[in-house]
Amino acid sequence: MCGIVGLFLKNDEMRPQLGAMLTDMLITMTDRGPDSAGIAIYGTGGDGVKITVQSDDPATDFDGLDAALTDALGSIGLRIADTHAILTLPADKRDAAINLLKARGLRIMGVGEAMEIYKETGLPRDVAARFNLRDMGGSHGIGHTRMATESAVTTLGAHPFSTADDQCLVHNGSLSNHNQMRRRLARKGVVTQTENDTEVGAAYISSRIAEGATLGEALEGTLEDLDGFFTFVTGTRNGFGVVRDPIACKPAVMAETGDYVAFASEYRAFADLPGIDTAKVWEPEPATVYFWER
Template structure:
């Protein structure tokens, strides 16, 4: 049993409140997942640059790290330290060099995800405490997704926390369990998809990355998942331009959505949405099984 939340803002006037609203939603889902939590926020980005989300051990020397990465990038590197995570912004063309330098010089640092706009944070602990550690309530952006985890099939570790990201500006949170994830992992590994954990949710993220790399739009990739991924699940997926929702064909896991002219919101339970502005006039509905929902921001 885990909790999922997602918030996609149609109204740019609400973007300064994204983190505040997402933090409230995440906290409400604490009793569905009290052992760890994580979230992805899609904020401002710079064309031609990529943000690499890192998780570092306590006591890391940020200045030494910055010097190493500047050498690898051949110039401009910007670091933002938030507790155990560091967001490194580098020229997109230098990402491979920066990742190689991290692996060679700082193997203790984990790469959590990367993208022009996406930042990912996750840690062990109560969702409220995790959100406060990273200052979620002060973050701004157009959309975000979050997850509260109750580990029932693996240890309570940060590696097991969601979201999972295997592609640029793409991440996934998952409530449920996949029965064929080991077989799918082997297939995807042959395609070059890299996995950092044994979590089945990371396989789901990798599956979508694979389909997108083959030119499928996200909506079609989610439809393909219905035939290729076996189990019971609710996926909420973030991309640079929006977010999508998919439930398995029998809709085993709870889910509710709310839509107004200002936003679209997702929660494992309605109470996660109850504090949103204008919720009393929202169209509240349960997403249908085996049905893809996807919203994109205007260009």
């Protein structure tokens, strides 16, 4: 089943509330998929590159990480949040840092100027508490609570999936040609890390954008090149987008006010949003791309 939420803030004064609003929305969707959960938060960029990493044994793997990175790369910022660590470093140190982190056995959750990704197995309520998501601010974010169908219940199998800087995807549904698309992407040098079909969708969208497509064009391409039933919600540095397959059998609803645009698998996730009683609320049309950018 799975549950998706997304929130794009038009009103900058609401940015400190983003994490709290997204967390409440995601917890409301718990019964759509209670095995794992995750959120991507887009905060303020411009301070260098952020790299979010995960470890199953953070007490061991994060011990001495700051010193090792500083010795190899110079001054960096390091913040530990439960099983995740968020590094901030100059853009020209990005690739060297990623190679060093992988050599230490750490898993890269996401990279970007603004994006941080937090995901783990467990209920949304518990995952949110572990990372203190309520206190996180930002301009927009997307979240997902999962009911595993096509791959195991693992941290790496949880959403969101990121396959390019400041880009990520959450998905409700199932792709029937993901293995074919996986091979097609591999021939272009785009290699996925898990068996999850959502990662293939994320890789497809990011590869199209890397080839020069806009976010809207990349989402339109999913309707031609990806088979199955799906609702995609994708985040980028400047906004977020939504697309449903031509049959649109998975539930979806959107709401828009002067302050925000919100997406959820069910309307009840909007219940506590400010101004929802006067919002424009609609069901996104099948095979139609919606996106908002700054």
